[in-house]
Amino acid sequence: MTGHKDWVPFEITPADSGAAATARGLTDHLRGMDDLAGLLAREKALVFRGFGVTPQELDEVMDELLPNRLAYVHGNSPRTKVGKNVYTSTEYPQEFTISMHNEMSYAYAWPSRLLFFCQQQPETGGATPLVDGVRWLAALDPEVREAFKGGVRYTQNLHGGMGLGKSWQDTFETEDRAEVESFLEKTEAVWEWKTDGSLRVHQIRPATVKHPVTGAEVWFNQADQWHPAGLGDETAKALAxxxxxxxxxxxxxxxxxxxxxxxxxxxxxxxxxxxAVDVDWRTGDLLLIDNLLVGHGRRPFTGARRVLVAMCD
Structure with a gap:
């Protein structure tokens, strides 16, 4: 097993796997693997490169890599749904970095796997950085690790159709308040509907978790992305x-x-x-990550980068 200090994602190519350099070749290779779950737990992230997967062939490959594809319900990032529980990656201005995070670590239930697909590589930049969660936790000062032992409290203010940020309709993919309440009742959240039609949600979640297979304790929260200071001094000042x-x-x-x-x-x-370790994109690449063991982000880029994402439990 790769050590935490020199960890890099595990790359699978047609030459290495003996598979044909096609989407069908990749699908057949995946179907013939004895223990994909075990490989992912050991390596934490897998890059499938050189198979030339197209958007039209993506569903068949995804069916092998994501056994139970999930909707992005209660997700806080701006995305566009483009297929069967397939979304654009976070729609954030391309000149900015997206900092490291584990998808939906603020939620009661989070996806165990994420799959990224590069439909169009950028002209420059645009790598997806990955960070080993054990290494990230160890990199923090003892004072910080100790302060977060009690967990964190997340607050969302979701407008009812007009306002700053996402609406509750987009967040929960429904127009029905009863459906939202039914979802939240199962998540140990506290919520209230405001007179202006918005929804406020509070959730207390852990700052670290232990992986159910490896037992590794990893940094697993989005405190830095939900805190104004994580946006930089000028942005925080403007928001205030x-x-x-x-x-x-x-x-x-x-x-x-x-x-x-x-x-x-x-x-x-x-x-x-x-x-973090950067994964540079080439059109047709796929990246499968264990969402507990590694965090991910995005480097700035130029050109028309398009990366899609899907997830499973």
Whole structure:
């Protein structure tokens, strides 16, 4: 098994696998594998490169890699649904970095696997950085690790159709309040409908988790992405002038409600990125990751990059 300090994703190519350099060749190879789940748990991330997969062939490959494809319900990132529980990757301005995170680590139930597909490679940049969660946790100062032992409290303010951030309709993929409440009742969340038609949701979640197969303890929360300090000084200052922190589309505190220091947030963000390994994209590539064992992000890019994502439990 690769050590945490020199970890890199495991690459699978037609030459290495003996499979044909086609989507069907990849599908046949996957069907012939004895233990894909075990390989993913050991290697944490798998890159499938050189098989020339097209969007029209993607579903068949995904069926092998994601046994139970999930909808992006309660997801906080802006995305567009483009197929059977297939979405665009986060639609965030291309000149900015997306910091490291584990998908939906703020939620009661999160996907165990993510699959990325490069439909169109960028002109420059646009890599997907991956960080080993054990290494990210170890990179943080003891003071920070200790402070987060009690977990974190996430707050979402989801407007009813017009406002800053995502609406509750987009977030839960429904127009029915009863469906939203039924979903939230199962998640240990606390919520309230506001008089303006918006929805406020509070959730207390752990800051670290242990992987059910490997037993590894990993950093597993999105405190740095939900905290204004994670956006940079100027953006945080601008947001503070618009509205109080508790009214922002998303915010975070320690589980007991006390504020998380800004320097903790920037340390988490920066050390995650500093310890990441970049996966550069070529059109037709796929990347399968264990969502607990590694965090992911996005580097800035130029050109018309298009990467799709799907997930499973």
């Amino acid at each position: 002038q618009i509205m109080p922190e508790e009214d922002l589309p998303q915010s975070v505190s320690f589980a007991d409600g006390t504020a998380i220091p800004a320097d903790y947030v920037t340390q988490i963000r920066d050390r995650g990125l500093d310890n």
